[in-house]
Amino acid sequence: MFCTTNNTYYYSLLVTIFLVLTFVFPSEGQLSATFYSNTCSNVSTIVRNSVQQALTSDSRIAASLVRLHFHDCFVDGCDGSILLDVGGNITQSEKDAVPNANSVRGYDVVDSIKSTVESSCPGVVSCADILALAAESSVSLSEGPSWTVLLGRRDSLTANQAGANTSLPSPFGSLDDITSKFSAVGLDTTDLVALSGAHTFGRSQCQFFSQRLFDFNGTGNPDPTLNTTYLSSLQQNCPQNGNGATLNDLDLSTPDTFDNDYFTNLLIHKGLLQTDQELFSTDGASTISIVNNFANNQSAFFEAFAQSMINMGNISPLTGTQGEIRTDCKKVNGS
Incomplete structure (x- = not known):
């Protein structure tokens, strides 16, 4: 009886010490919003x-x-x-x-x-x-x-x-392929849809979607999920055997503004990349309801995007004594 009580006491003491040390000396792998507070606050x-x-x-x-x-x-x-x-x-x-x-x-x-x-x-x-x-x-x-x-x-x-x-996810990949690549780095379906929403601004070259315009999946026809008016516009900007580096707005309505128009475009089949439109046009996909939610609620998209960027930023960071602090981003120190 005495031994059992004594062991319990020491076990409780060790747990308490562990919790205190964990609080005072956080895990080496943990990122922090205040990491540079004392070394580079600005x-x-x-x-x-x-x-x-x-x-x-x-x-x-x-x-x-x-x-x-x-x-x-x-x-x-x-x-x-x-x-x-x-x-x-x-x-x-x-x-x-x-x-x-x-x-x-x-x-x-x-x-x-x-x-x-x-x-x-x-x-x-x-x-x-x-x-x-x-x-x-x-x-x-x-x-x-x-x-x-x-x-x-x-x-x-x-x-x-x-x-x-x-x-890296390919603009030509299937939804299953893209989903598996997100899953491999610990990101879920909501992360996939939210981070895809970054295509609400920026540009893409013709070479990354031209197969949708003329010979989708070797059929000799355009991708049937493309809005026909949008298709005609893209075919003019990206003609067959044209310049594959020609740029096109990823979001045809507000190409330099971060908003939820990317998702409203998907609802009317105006997603530029195959991987964009498949989020909404793949039958039975779990992504469809998320696209609908973000298209109808910009605040929900913004909140999810912010969290997903934090999640992505947590993918296997080097911390503590791992790696180094490069003085020149282009090369390893001393090289």
């Missing part, structure tokens, strides 16, 4: 001002920076690996992967932001965190929602071009 302002300045000369940059963050996080987590050029121990860059080459942009803006941050807080803020902050600023400055960005990521020492070629 980093959010620096990033926001830099994005705002970039927008004055490039209306596309907001959407591009959000996409850059997305393409980083889906390959080995949010670690800034997409920013690395070939050189030193980097023999293959994610920049040159099929989904990124001649498509993903905004690297120069990230370099500029990093330079400004380094001038204020040298060796403190990671490139991965700059991507996360730039994405939030890009959305909020485009009339979209704002959210508290969790920080504390460190930068990768490696790049994974093969992973970029296989892990």
